[in-house]
Amino acid sequence: MMVNIELENTADFAFIKKLLENIKGIKSVSIAQDEELYEDGTPKWFIEKLSEYADRLEEKEMISEEEFFANARKKVCELYSRK
Numbered sequence: 001m002m003v004n005i006e007l008e009n010t011a012d013f014a015f016i017k018k019l020l021e022n023i024k025g026i027k028s029v030s031i032a033q034d035e036e037l038y039e040d041g042t043p044k045w046f047i048e049k050l051s052e053y054a055d056r057l058e059e060k061e062m063i064s065e066e067e068f069f070a071n072a073r074k075k076v077c078e079l080y081s082r083k
Contacts, residue, residue, distance in 0.1 A: 020026055036044040
């Protein structure tokens with residue numbers, strides 16, 4: 001079983017780590033570096049990678065908004081017709 005604990009007060013980590021290390025069967029106790037997040041909770045590294053990917057896209061690899069929604073409507077119709 002994996003357990004994640006998010007602490008607002010980093011000073012509590014030492015206490016929590018010591019407490020957890022005393023529990024029989026604990027394999028490891030570690031701390032992850034805080035990652036920068038946008039207000040909506042999205043990690044900044046994700047947006048950066050997405051931006052890099054978007055910069056590499058070429059026109060031939062894209063579809064228009066109309067094509068996207070036409071495909072989405074078609075898929076919805078397929079899913080509802082299976083019932």
